[in-house]
Amino acid sequence: MTFNKSLLIPLGVFGLLVVFLALGFRLQDPHLLPSVLIDKPFPEFELQDLRQPDQLRTLADLSGEVSLVNVWATWCPNCLIEHPELLRISRETDLPLYGVNYNDDNGKALGWLARHENPYEFSIVDDKGTLAIDLGVYGAPETFVLDASGVIRFRHVGPVTPEVWRETLLPVVEQLQGMSDG
């Protein structure tokens, strides 16, 4: 029996395909994005406040102390899941929590906050998604930890559950607060 080399062609084509799929994967891995943004200043923006539409919010409003920025939307079921935890954080800590209302409708967003209570100091209206693009937001919810000078120090993709808060976010926040105190 002689070996027919052309029979290897399908295998070769498949191998090439796998290489591309694997590379494509690396590209879109949301967990790789933080490395791009971490330790970079939060992007500049000038956007409406959700509750006071005549007030424009800018980066200056987020700076001054360690804070959390949470990207949320009414169309996102996971935002509802993390909501109780955000409420608890805003009630039980002094940490300022800012919302970025992403690709949403203002009326719906206000209704949602009225129904489920508002954990945010204020929410920024990002109805065109421009700030979200600068942030490289992959979807909602996402939560960023900013240090006192407005530099992004940590990014969490997905809902903030009690475990995420306890094991991931709180240590980062405490470390940053310790640094700014010292």
Next chain:
Amino acid sequence: MIPELGHFSLILALGLSVALAVLPALGVYRRDALLMQTGPSIATGLFVLLAFSFGCLMYSFIQDDFSVAYVANNSNSALPLQYKISAVWGAHEGSFLLWTLIASGWTLAVAAFSRGLTFDMKARVLSVLGLLCAGFASFLLFTSNPFDRNLPFHPADGGDLNPLLQDFGLIVHPPMLYMGYVGFAVPFALAIATLTTGRLDAAWARWSRPWTNAAWAFLTVGITLGSWWAYYELGWGGWWFWDAVENASFMPWLMGIALIHSLAASEKRGVFKSWTVLLAISTFSLSLLGAFLVRSGVLTSVHAFAVDPTRGIFILMFLVLVIGGSLTLYAWKASGIKSEAQFEWNSREAMLLINNLLLVVATASVLLGTLYPLLYEVITDGKKISVGPPYFNRVFVPIVCLLFIAMAVSPFSRWRRTSGDVLLRQHWPFLLATPVIICLVTYVVATGIDVIAIGVETLAVWILVLLARHWWQAGSISSASQLGMMLAHAGIAVAILGVIVTITYSEGRDVRMNPGESIALAGYDITFEGVQKVRGPNYLADQAEFNVTRDGEFVAKLRPEKRVYSVGQNVMTEADMDPGLMRDVYVALGEKVGDTAWAVRVHVKPFVRWIWLGGLLVALGGFVTLLDKRYRRVRGLVSNNVVGTAA
């Protein structure tokens, strides 16, 4: 408690599937008949455990157990019962559990209906299927467990099922699609098992045929339902979008057609054997690739499930193992396969070869278009590009037109050689007459004459007329296989007619309408009567009322809705239509654009139903072939054949 039972049962199922992968194969290796025969009972246990696990998940949905994370994310206490049930497969985890359950169902079917197979062959096939089930089950358990709990803090109510999925079409579409996808595992397993024996004979092809036809028919139903759902639910009257996920189902479907035809040639004439094996591997590989594309988040799509890179990596590893492994086995073993028969260029074998080549090229063009955005992004390091319908229409349509020509003439070709007049000489008067007739008809009923449309319509009518003539001349249908073939071919022709007429002659307008105003479109007068609030079980809707008349005579009242679902505040457009065999009148309600005015989209779509009727006819044809008597008395044939080959 119930979710834990489901979880536990899933773990046991993983154990059993590993046993199924190992024990019968070990039996073959040791020539131990007892071990070889363990397959069917393990397969039964596997199916029962997975069905129980699936039942537990369904129970959690019906009981609104929001401590289960998957339930909390995809259901809601206000959801109507039928959608609570269909929500079980409304997202990634549950739908993959369904996938795995269906895989075990096919495995059980193989174990139960395999009297024609030798014990040795049956053991090998079941082992391959067991290996696949083990892969699916471990994917579920390690990356996408639907039974994960949200404890101790669970939400009081769930996040609701995506309203797009709250629909009858979506209750039945995924199960049908998965029956097709996973069903191709059977011819795949047979091909692998046959490769390991190194003996490809007619029995193998004959045995693969009904399974391939069944899987393919299910896939056809699934794709048809998906297209129908997109038409009435997405709210803009389209029925195919060349979306990455649609393509993911379309590629194995196309490859499946090639496989079905190639199997026929392998069985009857002993040609293309090695090629057929490759097709069997490719068809199932494309099913798996589809699953990868949908579930890994590598491609963005309206259908894509939640992104989790560990899942993608797991599936990619699985792809490498299964597809890479089988292609390696193919390269190693297929050298020894020799095709026996010779044939001439106008024989049926040659026709089937043309069919195969065109289908493979068509599949490759769809694959390229689907993956091109990804390739481009990898090569340019992050630049994004999207490949839309223009690419697919330009590349895919000409190939398919060639395919239709081959399809029209090939059923009348003969094995080995066909006399020339059967193929060509009899057809030219018809080919000249049809465009003229169609031109006349078009001129009378429609607005303009479109050369491409007339060409394609001619082809479709030609296929139908030839089938009818064949039936007429033969006097009777010789077998269920032949009836199935004719139904499927006729279905394709019907679907082509639907597609081309809808594309060419549909009329549609987007207008702003105040109550009392009316618009004339394609002979219909559509009057906007007004809007009222309506309350559904889990949504509030603005329901508009339109009165449709033609020449002053009442045709229909249409009530399209704009729904706001209470939980997620999702807005959904619910179009309404007056369906008909010859045309659909379609109205969708857009945004409110003034105090009383609304944006309204109206369409009149001739022949659009023919697309799905054709699809169902095709699927029916596939199912009818299963009734063929030859598949029931295979036992004698197989043993004869094995002897024949050995001799």
